[in-house]
Amino acid sequence: MVDPILQADSYQLAKKLMDSSALRQQAIAANIANAETPGYHRVDVSSDFALQLKSTYETGGVAAATKSSLQPVLAEDKDARAVTPDGNNVGVERELLAMNRNSVEYGFEAEVVSQNIKQLKIAITGMPS
């Protein structure tokens, strides 16, 4: 009986995107840590994840989009250009800005998940929060 609330599109998609944001946070950690390691290439969540998620959602609905085979994975960022002669292509400012943006996205996704769960509480107790 509580399933319909927890099957809501926004809840399912937000959960998936939270996984992706958490993974991106770790990727940014690795990039900042290796900002001066010779030959290091920056990594990020592969850009097809967002595109795949969007296209499967548009064609198959939320059930197809959130099946567990579609997972965010890390890949070397092909678009980053070499910054230093030793082949390291991490820009610390760019990583810190990406980190800021990722934080806000994660906060938004956590809020969506949270609001869905609170709806359940309202349904059970009959009282808001």
Place this chain on the structure above:
Amino acid sequence: MDLIPGIDITAGALAAQKTRLDIVAQNIANAQTTRTPAGGPYQREQVNFETELLNRTDGANSLLQSVKVSSITTDKTPGQTIYDPSHPDAGPDGTVKMPNVNLAYEMVDLITASRAYEANLSFAKDARELAMKTLEIGK
């Protein structure tokens, strides 16, 4: 995965940058040292960074690497030789071999290391906020 995403990676980076700061401090402190236990003037040292694959339980993401100090190497280029016969370490021709520490270079290295340390710290702070947001779900 840890509760705070990426914190083990940042821990490795903070340790590596701190080692680098220690070596810079050692170089600056010994910028005028003309006699060492090994004989000869002090030769500056430098740290070399290398990526380190962390031992994690979820082996899925082997692209996530931390950083460590792979070695501390001695810079063998000879320093200046100055002429000062009154110096206690002067050679038979009155010249003294000085350390190869260039203070300008060491100061820039110090600033770079501090900046890298701060960037990692700001990341740790942000990651902690993410973890707190996660803990507030449903509240």
